[in-house]
Amino acid sequence: MVDIEHPKKKAAGVPAVLSSFKFGFREMGPTRTGKVFLKMNQDGGFDCPSCAWPDPDHKRKHAAEFCENGAKAVAWEATRKRVPRAFFAEHSIDQLNQISEYELGKLGRITEPMLLRAGATHYEPVGWEEAFQVVARHLKALVDPDDAVFYTSGRTSNEAAFLYQLFVRAYGTNNLPDCSNMCHESSGTALSRVIGSGKGAVTLEMLEEAELIVVVGQNPGTNAPRMLSHLEIAKKHGADIVSVNPLPEPGLMNFKNPQRPSGWVGKGTELADQHLQIRIGGDQALFLAVGHLLLQAEAAAPGTVLDKAFIDSHTSGYELYAKHNAELDWAAVELATGLRRAEIEEFTRRFIKSKATVICWAMGLTQHREAVATITEIVNVLLLQGNIGKPGAGPCPVRGHSNVQGDRSMGIWEKMPDAFLDRLDQEFAFTSPREHGVDAAATVQRLRDGAVRVFFAMGGNFAMATPDTEVVHQGLRECDLTVQVSTKLNRSHTVTGREALILPTLGRTDHDRTPNGPQSVTVEDSQGAVHLSTGNLTPPAPELKSEIGIVCGLAALVVPEVGQIPWADFADDYSLIRHRIGRVCDGYENFEERLRANEGGFLLAHAARDKREFKTSDAKAQFSANELSWLPTEPGRLLLQTMRSHDQFNTTIYGLQDRYRGVDGTRQVVFVNPDDLKALGLKDGQRVDIVSEFKGVERRAAGYRLVSFPTARGCVAAYYPETNVLMAADDVAKGSNTPVAKGLTVRLEPVS
Template sequence: MTASHDDQERPEPREAPEPQEALEPQEALEPRVGPAAEGDPSSHPYHHPAAGWGAARSVAKVLVHERALVDGPRAIMRMNHENRGFDCPGCAWPDDTKGLHLDICENGIKHVTWEMTHKRVGREFFAAHSVTELSGWSDFALEDAGRLTEPMVYDPESDHYVPIGWADAFDLVGGALRALDSPHQASFYTSGRLGNEATFLYQLMARELGTNNLPDCSNMCHEASGRALRASLGTGKGTVDLKDWEATDALFIMGVNAASNAPRMLTALAEAYRRGAQIVHINPLVEAAATRTIVPHDFTGMALNKSTRTSTLNLQPRIGGDMALMRGIAKAVLEQAETDPKALDREFIDRHTTGFDEYRTRCQETSWEEIERQSGVGRDDILKTARVYRDADRSIFSWCLGISQHEHGVDTVREIVNLLLLRGNLGREGAGPSPVRGHSNVQGNRTCGIDHRPTEEFLARLAEVCEIDPPAAHGLDTVGTIEAMHRGDVKVFVGMGGNFALAAPDTPYTCAALRKCELTVQVSTKLNRSHLVHGSRALILPCLGRTEKDQQRRGVQSTSVEDSMSMVHLSVGMRRPASRHLLSEPAIIAGMAGAALPDGSTPWEWYVEDYDRIRDTMAQVLDGFEDFNRRVRLPLGFRIKQPARELVFLTPSGRAEFSAAPLPDVVPAPGTLALSTLRSHDQWNTTIYSDNDRYRGIKNLRTLVFMNKDDMRERGVSEFDPVDITSTAKDGTHRHLDGYLAIPYDIPHGCAAGYMPEMNVLCAIGDYSTQSDQPLMKHVKVTITRAG
């Protein structure tokens, strides 16, 4: 399989040797699809319930592979336990509020044991393997090599990373930043896992230096959600919490594969079904979470292998067709209101909203034929869904990247809010918008200052409390940073966690941009591709993991995180660090900042001695963090206030605002398909645990494309045939993946799907939403032909 990018220099992919013993699924090279892989994607692989014994077997394999049969179970018993445990470094689903002792999931356990591995990557490893050699390893092999143990600097003469002391590493970063002609020639990225205290120090460092170049993974994930909610409701976050999920009459789950991306949601879905709530899943692919589950702490269900349904209705819109589907539901509700005055909440609309008449007119002018054509869903199914919504007194709409990573992602989220406003599903128990943030503390990062477009109010308070002069001009987001590096305008790139080279779009372009930097700095726990795609000078700075004790001068420290529903709570590591040379993320940030700002007034080292000091400053700067140190130590922590939940709308009108955007045309042109990138089940973001995807019936294969059977037949393609995939960018350039295997799947006609990060090469750097600036990862225009 090969990938290519027109008019761009690109690295040639190579098959990689495995540096360590791999997980069992990696050892068998023969791809398998169907019953042997727990499912048959040509029919229904999701006949197997989510979680249950399949998850238990998977967890057991991981514990054996990582030799964590003692430490693993100990960690599991401490994970997601309030005020005495650590927060799972995986997804951002809220912790149970009722004292559940196994509030865990398969992927969370994988994530933790992956961090707790006994394998180490130190100076001996780097002495034995050059960067050129490591560049030929698979991404699985790189991370499977183990935990990074000491700071390393790239030596261009030998093409090896070599040890460097922490003080010298900080001096290198500080010197490079001080030597820049402008602070805007540096960019400071975070992947989302950073704790709140480190986040605050990170943004403080960047702004004291003089730049708002603070890109983050939200720029690629939920930027559309934040902008839409702020425009509609005056808040960039959802308004509901777990208690609302427990009280709602109807759940609408959109554009998310919960079984893999937010597995603890399965508990809420199963409980909702048992108490009679309606659960509607809306996704081009019917995923495992949309059928049934056996949750791990349901001991009776596990013992009897008895599953619980997790849906009452499944709809499969075409890729990008969600906005038209929402418009259809709204149109049906408005038509019903002509004879049934209870179909709308007119009191709520009149007292708390603006723009209703324009929206009603827009719905009336949108024909059913156009709604069906754009959504890919028949009118009967839309009316059935509308009846579910109409009959429910309280409804929640929850969505993820399948909604946001589109050109019209902002309009789609605003259309969801429109639907909620029609029936007053806001400001009361069991109702409201509930975006699913996919990464632990990505929401906290934005709350605590990682924002390339900060508000004037935030900057004014930061200036007053911290006695700095922060810049007012907007900075660079993720796409802007990549383009600026490529032009040579950004010379220093600091990556705080993550795997930027693979997470970003247009992989060859992104890699070329990183290589043009004068210095790249990666703060990481494990080796990954971004360490091998580096600037003229490069540093690897290893940090503590979420599971490890953070010992500072004034004792063991805790960090705080914010979940997907705005709850802020503490996380305390339990294990001895993987190496005595590791530093915490706050300590690394403070070290870089002190070296870059030697004459500054910020007491960096004093902050790191005791994180309570950081929290005291945060309490003065951040809205909703008043009395931070006391409140975060309460049972379950505290919830950041959400004005829209109290029907206080911080919009220009002071009301919730309807949007009357026209429907976009999302129907693929003849001969083309709309392709969505997605994750396999045995994967977390860019971390690949194996080449398996249990819920979709795949084993030992990642270089594939899921296709509708009719689309395959029209192209003369049979199952497992190699195909060539070509994307066409907005600027007319093409990108290619050759030799991928075609897999028939239950996906709408005109749609296709495949795994990221491999397929990120198909998304051009210039193909980002004009509404949110997000890369269009979920809507890539492609042609697929049988390989010659």
């Protein structure tokens, strides 16, 4: 049954607590739920497999250090349900492909390797030895290692990621696309260029000390709910908070903290002092305008607005930036942003008042064509007032997946710098390839061209996470072999190569014991803190292997003679992996020793944050002069952003409810401003096809229900991954090659 209500104006509180435990009880039962929830994000426990939001130190942790979506992610993984071999015997691959993404995820944990043989219609169980032999046979048969692609999900631990990239490079390729290519690659590209590090330069403590926090293109109430607790602390310390988003998100309107009595019976905390309902694609224009107004304010009252001492000592390019930004086309800015000049001037006055500003952002910024330019424009504004490398200030990209940042630190990147590869080669006595590999977008293009023979995925759901869904599916089906290392079924298991393998693995919640004893892994969160993660549940089956065990088992067959790599020793003792990581990966020096000396983990060094040192081309933080770019549309056309529902994490669907937006029982909805509905001659509840337009090619998502919603004029929103069919593989962000999921030009065609 489909039910559409008015959107909520408050987030969390009692409904979030009830939803967490309802989901937990349904999947795990009361006893298991309590055991799991009390260990999540705790010292000696396991790290939440959902978002990458950092944990507070042990002095400030709560007994329940988790959020609603984290609880759902853990319950989804720690479910008592299993997928028996009889299920695969009863369902052909065609029948599996008819099961919805949501229903596939509900089936339960996979407990043994499953093989779809060439020409077969059903998966069948096989032993680990045969499974590894199948992979080895295909990889050894390739004339060119670059005909294989090795994808990585952000849930992979540091240890598994390090060994995975080592295995892939020992095999002879840098084809290591990962989920970061599709989300925060634009952040890393921009920040690396202008401050010398692709990582954010803000800690939890710095966020709580800020006088102004700007949250741009992000919905923390759903995507990083624990962030709201720290925004509340900053608010109580006197911070101003501004939300910049085409959609009004209740988490930034009013937060009812379930850790406090006021979150149960009180009115909650109103977080945002100002909401700028920006038009999709207008963020660059907004921050260009803020920079212009700050320069004007400084000219009117010299020495009172800008931090000239910081600019003179630590930056380059200021004069060019100031000259470029001296004049501004306000008419273009208002068209681009959909905002009135008075709103932008009020926003700028908050910057002038603040002595310590943090700007946070997520995929609402990073998945645009001009994402890199937009993020450098944000950095320009921060640099003008010296808002980096001091308490309460800095750029804060909020990464979405648990260890996506750690994966990159471990070498999961198709173009790792030579310095990393040199250390890797010296440590393991082999020569790694130097030619850059393919990222996610380039992988889609190669699949389109039939140029991928083996596709191997360490987690994730590549078949649904990428653009041009039909193209990706056709390309995967033309592979000789597809391999998925997974805990549960998803679409990537039903869209297969001529042969296909499912290799089931331990989850973050599972106890991991090797012949050398109990093992722990590590993760790096969104703000650069590293800590141990130790599962405490009995695995779903005794035969399950960890990701580390799978990589080591494969490598021993595929590259046994390459270098001096003790694969068997690594599989038994994860501390040996950490010793090697400490000698190869930047910031992880003496890794194992530091980890054991600090029970709660440790914070990685960040030169810009810690010492105002910038590892850029000129050792300065660099201002950027960007031309104004925005997204005009023709009459009858709208701008689409894809987004998550509240019952979702990335491509994983926990339920069919988007509680805060008032939708229950369906995901086939498109949110449209009521004035746009009227102008287009459409009605709330009507069925339409969403048709995207890119370089003369149309793509269609059929049968969507219109929902009248207070989004920005000219802008619509719908859920991914279903609407990834509207994205084009060749439509990517300049500089980062991230697929464009925000700012798609679409029209709405009524269904007769």
